[in-house]
Amino acid sequence: MSLLRPRLPTAIWALGFVSLLMDISSEMIHSLLPVFMVTVLGTSMLTVGLIEGVAEATAMIVKVFSGTLSDWWGKRKPLAVMGYGLGALSKPLFALASGVGLLVAARFIDRVGKGIRGAPRDALVADLAPPDHRGAAFGLRQSLDTVGSFLGPLLAMGLMLLWANDFRAVFWVACIPAALCMVMLVWGVQEPERPPGSARTHPLTRDSLRRLGRGYWTVVVLGAVFTLARFSEAFLVLRVQQGGLHLAWAPLVLVVMNVVYASGAYPLGALSDTVSHTRLLAAGLVALIVADGLLAWSGQGWVVWAGVALWGLHMAFTQGLLAAMVAESAPADLRGTAYGAYNLVSGLSMLAASVIAGALWDQWGPRFTFLAGAAFAALALIGLLWRDLRLRSPG
Numbered sequence: 001m002s003l004l005r006p007r008l009p010t011a012i013w014a015l016g017f018v019s020l021l022m023d024i025s026s027e028m029i030h031s032l033l034p035v036f037m038v039t040v041l042g043t044s045m046l047t048v049g050l051i052e053g054v055a056e057a058t059a060m061i062v063k064v065f066s067g068t069l070s071d072w073w074g075k076r077k078p079l080a081v082m083g084y085g086l087g088a089l090s091k092p093l094f095a096l097a098s099g100v101g102l103l104v105a106a107r108f109i110d111r112v113g114k115g116i117r118g119a120p121r122d123a124l125v126a127d128l129a130p131p132d133h134r135g136a137a138f139g140l141r142q143s144l145d146t147v148g149s150f151l152g153p154l155l156a157m158g159l160m161l162l163w164a165n166d167f168r169a170v171f172w173v174a175c176i177p178a179a180l181c182m183v184m185l186v187w188g189v190q191e192p193e194r195p196p197g198s199a200r201t202h203p204l205t206r207d208s209l210r211r212l213g214r215g216y217w218t219v220v221v222l223g224a225v226f227t228l229a230r231f232s233e234a235f236l237v238l239r240v241q242q243g244g245l246h247l248a249w250a251p252l253v254l255v256v257m258n259v260v261y262a263s264g265a266y267p268l269g270a271l272s273d274t275v276s277h278t279r280l281l282a283a284g285l286v287a288l289i290v291a292d293g294l295l296a297w298s299g300q301g302w303v304v305w306a307g308v309a310l311w312g313l314h315m316a317f318t319q320g321l322l323a324a325m326v327a328e329s330a331p332a333d334l335r336g337t338a339y340g341a342y343n344l345v346s347g348l349s350m351l352a353a354s355v356i357a358g359a360l361w362d363q364w365g366p367r368f369t370f371l372a373g374a375a376f377a378a379l380a381l382i383g384l385l386w387r388d389l390r391l392r393s394p395g
Helices: 010-030 033-040 045-073 077-096 100-128 131-162 167-173 175-188 206-210 214-228 234-242 252-271 277-297 301-329 332-364 366-392
Strands: none
Touching (some): 010 077, 010 100, 010 167, 010 175, 010 252, 033 234, 077 167, 131 301, 214 301, 234 301, 301 332, 332 366
């Protein structure tokens, strides 16, 4: 029981519910956005890939600066409030967008907000969590975050059916949970005090950066390779929708993926506190390879839905674990900087992966897109196992 239900601070639960509410808001919009861009605004698949890749890369790049600032300032919560606030303010712009320009601006503001809050929030979770339950803490936050990721699409789907595919009305409703998120964050999360007499860290000095050693940079490289093997989930939605799924049911793709993700993230996070990280990461890559293979095979029937579910299982195995590995490998006073650099490298990988996926889709169709994803995942698995063998080899 202690493995499955470790005692975690109340503030970690509160941060989880903050993530849940913002994800309900964001996914009500994002689950419909690829279809909205293609069917209403008339954008190409390459444009979808570019917008999604640039948006996610923007968030990752901004995390570098917000994480470093949180280390220098010694405070995490004010930056989290600023980031979630920008995310909330961006939501009405999606409803108002009549062309690609305003939509890109809304996506950019939303992702800047995500970038500002991401690294300080993750560093705050690491600061609050007991060291022997850090995997469970990140798994819990990720699980609650992902519950929002399937409740949002469920709400979007229901409202699309109720309101005859009125995209903009759904986007307006998404503003409500974003506002509730801000209330929860401001009143429900208290940041721990810095230890008395602790010195302010200057993260960008040569001595500080040298303290981020080989173990940390190994995790960064692993995260980048894993991200390159997994492009934007927008392509999952479009794969199923082009296979014949009705527009109003498009959010069901993210519902299925995120139900699996949310169900597995917490128990697998807790398991990572006691089990080999390499084994769990390898299991996640195997799930991704099979998922890509199924999605390449077909966009219809049980095959495509099994692929979507396995994609979610891959996320449950890997995402919380990689975040916990960053916390374990970085000094406590440099955690913000560590998460920022980790997410910068992962963001660049996401940009590359999404652009490649969109270009392959436009040129040769969805089958080649998912076969390329499987190939990248297989290379990542080979590299992970080779690294493990080297670490085990004597001398």
